[in-house]
Every structure is written in structure tokens, then in C-alpha cells.
Amino acid sequence: MRMVDAIEKKRDGGELSDEEIRWIIQGYTAGSIPDYQMSAFAMAVYFCGMSGRETAAMTNAMSHSGETMDLSRFGNLSVDKHSTGGVGDKTTLIVAPVVAALGGKVAKMTGRGLGFTGGTADKLESIPGFQTALPIDAFLKQVEAIGIAVVTQSADLAPADKKLYALRDVTATVESIPLIASSIMSKKLAAGARSIVLDVTVGSGAFCKTMDRAEALANEMIGIGRASGRRVAAVITDMDVPLGHAIGNALEVQEAIRVLRGEPCPDLRAVCTELAATMLSLCHGWELAQSREKVSATISGGAALNKFKEWIARQGGDTRCVDDFSLFPQPSCSRDILSPQAGCIAAMDTEHVGAICVSLGAGRAKKDDTIDPAAGIYLHKKTGDFVQKGEHIATLFATKSDGFQEAESALLQALTWSTSALEPHPLIYKTLQ
Ligand code: URA
Numbered sequence: 001m002r003m004v005d006a007i008e009k010k011r012d013g014g015e016l017s018d019e020e021i022r023w024i025i026q027g028y029t030a031g032s033i034p035d036y037q038m039s040a041f042a043m044a045v046y047f048c049g050m051s052g053r054e055t056a057a058m059t060n061a062m063s064h065s066g067e068t069m070d071l072s073r074f075g076n077l078s079v080d081k082h083s084t085g086g087v088g089d090k091t092t093l094i095v096a097p098v099v100a101a102l103g104g105k106v107a108k109m110t111g112r113g114l115g116f117t118g119g120t121a122d123k124l125e126s127i128p129g130f131q132t133a134l135p136i137d138a139f140l141k142q143v144e145a146i147g148i149a150v151v152t153q154s155a156d157l158a159p160a161d162k163k164l165y166a167l168r169d170v171t172a173t174v175e176s177i178p179l180i181a182s183s184i185m186s187k188k189l190a191a192g193a194r195s196i197v198l199d200v201t202v203g204s205g206a207f208c209k210t211m212d213r214a215e216a217l218a219n220e221m222i223g224i225g226r227a228s229g230r231r232v233a234a235v236i237t238d239m240d241v242p243l244g245h246a247i248g249n250a251l252e253v254q255e256a257i258r259v260l261r262g263e264p265c266p267d268l269r270a271v272c273t274e275l276a277a278t279m280l281s282l283c284h285g286w287e288l289a290q291s292r293e294k295v296s297a298t299i300s301g302g303a304a305l306n307k308f309k310e311w312i313a314r315q316g317g318d319t320r321c322v323d324d325f326s327l328f329p330q331p332s333c334s335r336d337i338l339s340p341q342a343g344c345i346a347a348m349d350t351e352h353v354g355a356i357c358v359s360l361g362a363g364r365a366k367k368d369d370t371i372d373p374a375a376g377i378y379l380h381k382k383t384g385d386f387v388q389k390g391e392h393i394a395t396l397f398a399t400k401s402d403g404f405q406e407a408e409s410a411l412l413q414a415l416t417w418s419t420s421a422l423e424p425h426p427l428i429y430k431t432l433q
Contacts, residue, residue, distance in 0.1 A: 001020065001023050003024065003027070003033050003037045003041070004037070006020055006023075006024055006041065007037060007040045007041050007044055010041060010044040010045060010048055011040075011044040011047075011048065012048075013048050015051055015053075015054060016054055016057075018053070018057040021054060021057040021058050021061055022057065022060075022061045024038075024041065024061075025058065025061035025062055025065060025160050026061065026065070028160060028163065028164065029065045029159060029160040029163065035167055038164065038167055039167060039171045039173070042164070042167065042168055042171060042173040042176075042179065043171065043172075043173055045173070045176055045178060045179055046172075046173045046175075046176040046179070049176075049177075049178060050178035052220070052223050052227075054178070055178040055181060055182050055220060055223070055224060056223065056224050056227040056228070058178070058182045058186075059181070059182040059185045059186045059189065059224045059228075060186075060189075060227075060228065061160065062158050062160040062161045062164070062182060062183075062186035063158055063185070063186040063187070063189040063190040063228075064190075065158055065159050065160035065161070065186075066156040066157055066158055066159040066160075066190065067156045067157060067190070068157070068189075068190045068192060069107070069109075069136075069157070069190065069191050069192035070192060071105070071107055071140075071192040071193060071194070073140075073144070074105040074107070074143070074144075074194075075194070076194050076195070076283055077103065077104055077105040077194075077283050077284075078104075078105045078107060078192065078193040078194045078195070078283070079099060079104045079105065079106060079193055079194070079195040079196070079197070079279045079280075079282060079283040080106070080107070080108055080188060080191060080193035080195070080196050080197070081095060081096075081108075081196070081197045081198070081199060081275060081279060082184060082188055082196065082197075082198050082199065083198075083199040083201060084184070084198070084199065084200050084201050084206065084207050084208065084217070085117035085201060085206065085207055086117060086201045086205050086206055086239040086242075086243060086350070087116060087117065087118070087205040087239070087242040087243070087247055087350050087351070087353055087354035087357070088118075088242035088243040088244050088245075088246060088247040088252065089117070089118065089199075089201070089239075089243050090118075090120075090123060090243070090244065090246075090252040090253070090255060090256045090268070091199065091243070091268070091271060091272050091275055092108070092110065092120045092150065093120070093123060093124070093252070093253060093256035093308075094256050094259050094260060094268070094272040094276075094304075095272050095275045095276045095279065096108060096148050096150060096311075097148060097260065097304050097305075097307040097308040097311055098260075098272070098276040098295055098298055098299065098304045098307075099147075099148075099276050099279050099280060099283075100146065100147030100148035100307050100311070101147075101298050101303040101304050101306070101307040102276075102280055102284075102294055102295070102298055103147070103283075103284065104147065104279060104280060104283050104284070105143050105144075105147055105148075105283075106143070106147060106148045106149070106150070107139065107140065107143040107149055107191075107192070107193065108148075108149070108150045108151070108191075109150075109151060109152070109153045109157065109187075109191050110132075110150055110151070110152065110153075111152070111153070112152070112364070113363045113364060113371075114363075114364050114367060115354075115355075115358070115363070115364070115365070116205070116351050116354030116355045116357075116358060116363070117207075117354060117363075118247075118248075118249065118252065118354075118357075118362070118363060120150065121150075121152045122249050122363075122371055122373070123249045123252050123253055124150060124253070124315075124317075125249070125373065126249040126250035126253055126328060126329060126373035126374075127253060127312060127317040127318065127321055127328070128317065128318045128321065128327060128328070128329075129316045129317050129318045130312060130315050130316055130317035131315050131316040131317075132150070132151055132152045132315070133151060133152055134149065134151045134315070139151055142314050142315075145314075146307070146310050146311060146314060147307070148307065148311045149311075149314070149315070150311075150315075157187055157190040157191060158186040158187045158190045160186070161182075161183050161186045161187060164179075164183070165183055168183075177213070177216050177217055177220055178220060180207075180217060181217055181220035181221045181224060182224065184198075184221060185221050185224040185225060188225070189224075189225070189228050189230065193230070194230060194231060194283070195230065195231040195232070195279065195282035195283045196225055196230055196231070196232045196233075196282075197232075197233050197234070197235065197275055197278045197279045197282065198218060198221050198222075198232065198233070198234040198235070199234075199235055199237055199271075199275055200214045200215075200217055200218045200221075200234050200235070200236050200237070201214070201236075201237055201238070201239035202214035202236055202237070202238065202239060202240075202429065203238055203239040203240030203241070203350060203425075204239070204240050204347070204348070204349050204350045204351055204352075205239040205240065205241070205242060205350025205351050205353065205354055206239035206350075211236070211429065214236050214429075215236065215430075215432070218234035218236060218432050219234075219432065221234060222234055222432060222433070231282045231283075232282075232433075233278050233281075233282060233431060233432065233433045234431070234432045234433075235274055235275055235278055235428060235430075235431045235432075236428070236429040236430050236431075236432070237271050237274075237427060237428055237429065238425050238426060238427050238428075238429065239350060240347070240348075240350060240383070240425055241267075241348055241350060241382050241383040241425070242348070242350055242353055242354075242379060242382070243267060243268055243271060244259075244265050244267065244268035245265070245378055245379045245380070245382070246376065246377075246378055246379075247353065247354070247357045247362070247376050247377045247378075247379070248357055248360070248362040248374070248375050248376015248377060248397065249362060249371065249373045249374075249375075249376065250328040250329050250373045250374050250376075251374075251376040251377075251378060251397065252376070253321075253328070254325050254328065255268065257305075257308070257321075257322055257325075259272065259299070260299060260304050260305040260308050261305055262299055262300050267427055269299075270427050270428065271427055271428065272295075273292055273295050273296065274292075274428050274431070276291070276295045277291035277292040277294075277295050278291070278431060280294065280295070288431075305322070308322070309322055328373075328374070329372075329373040329374040330374055331372075331374040331375060331376075331397035331398055331399060332398075332399050332400075333397070333398055333399065333400065333401040333404070334395055334396060334397050334398075335395065335396045335401065335404045335408065336392050336394075336395050337392070337393045337394045337395070337396065337408050337411055337412070338390050338391065338392060338393065339381075339387045339388065339389055339390060339391045339392075339393050340389070340412060341387075341389055341417060342386075342387065342388050342389045343386070343387065343417040343418060343419055344384070344385070344386050344387075344417065344418045344419065344420065344421060344422060345381055345382065345383050345384065345385050345387060345393075345415055345416075345417065345418075346383070346416045346417055346418035346422055347383055347415070347416040348382065348383050348414055348415055348416075349414040350414075352410065352413075352414040353377065353379075353411065353414055355410075356377065356407050356410050356411055356414070357375070357376055357377055359403055359406070359407060359410075360372070360375045360376065360377070360396060360397070360398040360403055360407055361375035361398055361399060361400075361403075362375040362376045362377075372398065372399050374397060374398075374399065375397055375398045375399065376397050377394055377395070377396055377397070377411070378394060378395045378397070379393070379394050380392045380393060380394060380395070381393045381394070383422075383425070384421075384422050384424050384425075386421075393411075393412075393415075394411060396408065396411075
């Protein structure tokens, strides 16, 4: 087989066999296929697409390119979730202990944030003492004992995807549905859970800006999961507005704790309820309505918060934080942003809001940047809210105040105003199974 022939076949709209795809992925991982040929291949896929069979074969080959986690000891109870990303998305911190409190086994590998979206590992590390790196044995023992462990990738999962994703990033080939779907699903399949819930976000703060793309991505990922014998569902959720009010690592953990305590945060609670209920209905076979009720009772009865504390303690975190937020890293500076006008906030460019947070130190522009766990933004007002002139819209937090002036102007520019009330956006567009 020659790579040039495979590139030509794809370029001309042909369909590659499973064997050809396996050969490409193995060759690229081993280094016998060079970056320049793989770049040409990725560009050919970008323009010509891939059939469902080709995408499933590519995912399969990438998921077997390194280690795979064996979660068979948990039977049907192992369940994972993946979000395609967003701003203020702290759902894992709530959903994982809720599902574990209701008998699911959440053995989750998670990543760090890059660009305008945050990462769960960074959020967890804002809890003093919390360890995100665990040896595989300890990781599995913890899941066996308490139903939950969340770690940074400790096994060498899907190295082919790691290499290809980095290449796509610098060759303008990230935005291809089959390449995104195979990239995400190769890691999820290698991570081993029997059931997988995909939170596919859509809107100005999401990877997918339109519903058509979100649905296409969701369907592609469901097809891949099914072909590999997993139970998969996708929930398409709104990310046209940041989720909750807090953006930034320690701020988001605090907001998650508030939701676990049963304090009001309607949008975040609604999305978490749907995700947790969908996970539980996949792993236990419960009806969705019954799952939602159980999720609600687990939060109101305190079991979810207790599970969260147990989880934090097992991974070395200081559980006193749960009752005393002053134990989280504290920002040295803050600035209140006041509204320059009266009116209704009609829209918020959420990707822009995420980028402002990065500029305050809460995220990374480059992979090796260090982050400030205390930095971030608290939004007092969001899309759809009426605001008086001079009223608080947001508070900025950082270690240095140098960036506040620029951040304030950028935040005000991210807002669109209206004089009349707006129809609220749905939070959950649809669930695809
Ligand atoms: N996230 C991934 O893991 N892969 C992609 O290709 C895009 C988003």
C-alpha cells in the first residue's frame, strides 16, 4: 500500500476500506507516514468527508493505537460523559457525584483547558490538595470503593489521535465532522465505559455554532459508539450564554458546590439534571422521568454533596472548602463592571467572554501557560436580563489589576442590547439516542 494512493482515492471522493484506514493510522502512529502526507490526507477528508463506515474504522484504529482501559469489572454500570466544551461548563463537578451517589461507576479521564474553554482538571486542582494524577490501579480501586474517580489521562490512550489532533490544529483541518467525531470517540472508547453521554453544546461559546453542525456531530458520534457496542446518547445543550454565573476555576467549583447544596442556579441545575438522568437511564435502564426524579432527590437529600466530599477527600483535597470558600485560592484584585445603559441584554458573545477570562489568567492561550486558579468573571446579569444604568453586570477577579481596563471594554463590547424583552433560549434542545 502507498500513502499517495490513499490520499488520491480520498481526494477524488472514493471510499477507503477498513484495512486501508487501519494501515494509515498505524503507519502515522509508528512514524512511517510523515506529517506532510497525513496533512494532505486530513485536507482531503475535510473537503470530501467520510462515510459512517470509514469514520467508525478510523475511530476504531485510533482507539486501539495505545492502551485501553478495562472497566469490565463494573459491568453495565460504568458510565462516562463528554462535553464538546463551553464557557462556565462545570457540569462534570456536579453530574459525576450525583451519578456515583445513585450507583453509577464514573471512571473519568479528563483534560486541561486550552483557549476559550476550560478543563475539568484545572477546576479540580483549584481545590487545595486535590490530586488529578493517580496510578491506574489506585484509580480503579477508588471507583470500586466510592463509584467515582476523575483524573488527568494516566494511561497512554489513543496516541494516534494526540498526534493527528496536533497536526490538524496547524493545518486548518480541525473543523471536519468525521475528524472531530473520530477524535473525541477514539478517546472515549479507549477510556472503556460501557455507556457514554455526549453533551454537544451549540451557540456562540461552543465549538459548533449552529444546530445543524451540532446535530451532525452528535449523530456521527452516536453511530461510532453503537458500531463499537457502547450505549451512547447525546444531549444538545445551549452554549449561547455561559452556563451558570461563574467562569474561572475556583469560582466554578464554588458554584458547583452551591448547586450540590441545592442552592438556586436554574440553568446549570437543569443541564446537569438532564445529563445525569441520561447517564443513569443508560447504565441502569431507568426511564428518563424516573432518573430525573432520583437526581433531584439525591441533591435535595444531601447524598450528592456527601459523595462530592468523599470524592474530594479520596483524591487528597481539603473538604473544609465545601463549607468555607475562603480556603480556595483568593484573587488579590477585583473590579465591578457597571452597566453603561438601561435595557435588556439581548446577546452575549460567549466565546469572547471565555477569551476575556483567559486574558485575566484563568485559562491558557498556549498549552504550557500556567493558570491563576482564582482568576475569572462572575456574571451578575446574563442574556435576557433587564439592567438599569449603573447596575452591576459582572465582577472581574485576578491576581493583577493590569488587564482590568481592557477586559472591561471587551466585556461590554461582547454584549448586544435590546429595549424589549426576549424569548428565552431553550437550554436543552434535544436528546438523541
Ligand atoms: N475535541 C477533540 O478531542 N477533538 C477534536 O477534533 C475537536 C475537539
